[in-house]
Amino acid sequence: MAELPVIDYERITTVHKTPLEEFYTSGHRTCQGCESAMVMRDFSKAAGPRTIATGSTGCMYVANTSYQTTPWIIPWMHTQLGAAGASAVGTSAGLRALMRKGKIPKEKINVITFCGDLGGGDMGLSGISGALQTDLDLLIILYDNESAANTDIQATGLTTYGAQTTFTPPGKKHRIMQRRWKKNVAPMLAVGHPTCRYVATACATYPQLDFLNKVRKALNVGGPTFIHTFDPCPKGWDYHPRYSHELGELGIRSGIFPLYEIIDGKISYTYDPHKKGRVPVRDYLMKQGRFAHLIDEDIDYIQGMVDTMWDEWEIPGVAPFKSELQLASN
Amino acid sequence: MARIKEDIKEEFEVWEKEDLLNGCQAVSHGVRLADVDVIAAYPIRPYTEVMDVLSKIIADGELDAEYIIADSEHSQFEIVKHASSVGARAFAGSSGTGWMYGFEALVVTATDRLPPLFLVGNRALDDPGAFGVEHNDAMAVRDMGWLLCWVTTAQEALEHVLIGYRVAEDKRVRMPMGLAMDGAFLTHSQHMVQMPTKEAVERFLPVYDLGKRRLHPDNPISIAPQVNEDWVMELRRQNWEAARRAKKVIVEAYQEFNGIFGPRYSSPFFTEFMTGDAEAVMIGLGALAMPARTAVRRLREQGQKVGYVNLRWFRPFPTQELRECLGRFKAVGVIDRDFAHGSPDSGGILLHEIRSCLYPLEDRPNIINFITGLGGRDVSIDDCIRMYDLTLQAKDGEVEDEFVTWIGVRE
Ligand SMILES: Cc1ncc(C[n+]2csc(CCOP(=O)(O)OP(=O)(O)O)c2C)c(N)n1
Ligand code: SF4
């Protein structure tokens, strides 16, 4: 889409330089301390008014957008639970055709689609993959609160191992019902779509301004892009809303949710535990009611998995293969 | 043939050439002529050929459109729904199990009141696999707020892309349009097709304009927010009103079509064949008209007063028009190339619609039902003659067989 004028976003270097204008405002009724709502607020703030958003069913639809009290200042449209990728493609393709054929004025309009971990990470994976294979300008944000939150907190393919959810309650016979290891969505998409030039993971509040800038970077790079955010959810994770930001930070610093971006095939860590170290996952897990039933053995298991990821994976957080050297020494 | 524009008195050609085309090819030319902006494709027989042809049309530069190869029918239909919401004229299609795979998206396209056009190349639903025609696939959207019509020839197929978009996109309507045609018997059978000129089509088909409902930064609306019990009834009611208005819009569209292209359609909703003095008629959808009309001719030669009603528009259902039409006869045989298992009398879908349509008449014709041609089984002229015989018996209330008869099934 080289012929279109590009909005060249500046990097936001300090909090004071954050745009004041809000495009996601009052009218929603998400829980106090909802970090997914922060994702909504921040992506629209970073992208600005020449943006069309679509979003799949989930908390960020049902708790967000009640008729006659929409929080969206930018145009927004609902899409079905598994249709995030298709909605981005349809919107972007429609705009591109209309502009090319002179049916609407030519200008850069951002198409940003958001989906939850169930909608995007499980059901909609094939549609997102399809979207990332196109040459259309679109950004897909998977906001990951680690459950089907809207339907009362059921485990998804992205729920942390061991967590209690309404589908995975601890019982007398089985302490752990969530026995699936978190699906590695962002790297799967990055590795599988060589022409997708930007894939990142992010947390709306840690490090400060990082998510805003990742959204801008994705839009600057153009083409189909993808960001996976890590969103503490007080209702689903069972903690006091005042700890949302802190849990986000602990999730990153414990290394359980790796933060990085991959631009044109090059990976750079936003938070690099190799340099900055990791806090024990226990510090992160034990602040949440959803892990209250875990015993030391379980926590050691999770810690061991996270250690392996950072110490032995070919590319920590991304490629779960071990180098020949590591294999030989095992 | 040349026509005179009313406003500027200048001649323009209406037809450019004649070609031997099958149903799918004809539809692809309709899509080209409608200057569609976004096409989403996914393969499934028998509708796929329309997408094969369209990709070549685009590759040859005869149409400027985004051609998206979707990852599934669900995505395919969502893509055209969203393209339609930003003001792009959009086209998709499917058959049988593919149509059902994307069903959720088909439903929301209607409830969002968006007007893409879809070709349904009718196909039996799996399992077991079968490529042949059966109407249950398209019929599944009948209660969902769709426009739905069946065409019988490749010429009609092409023309109904144009008529379909015009009706669907009309401000008073804005509903998705299902253009159904029998798998194989029309999708892949060739007819001579007259090709309209671009100029004539532009005159008939206005540009797609969603007005205040177009999603764009200059018009920052929220589409489809959560409503719950507060508003769903009102929204359903609006769908219903749109479907009611659609009937008038359909009539206008055919009038205008006939005005530009010549008197091609005697009536929009259905066509009657040799019904003038008929006592017993059959009614059905799609390619069944071919053997049925031949059977009528043969029976007429023997002095039997029979006729055929070829139903085109199934949604909106032409209640009043069909009531007046069918109310004239003593017996009506309803042919279903579908089934409605467990329904009243275990009849077909069309039976239930026709029976309920005729119920208020004081002097109702006797009605019987035939289930036939499922999974693409051929419905022969002899089969049709047999169905006419039974319908003629029903005229005098003499049907010994069951009220619903399966024709052409191994017993
Ligand atoms: C096809 C379909 N299946 C099921 C549902 C019910 N449903 C609505 S929201 C939701 C959970 C979505 O979870 P996620 O995508 O993680 O978003 P969150 O609610 O966590 O924000 C489900 C299962 C639906 N709307 N559509
Ligand atoms: S349940 Fe979680 S994701 Fe949903 S609104 Fe509440 S905090 Fe946000």
Ligand SMILES: [Mg+2]
């Ligand atoms: Mg979720």
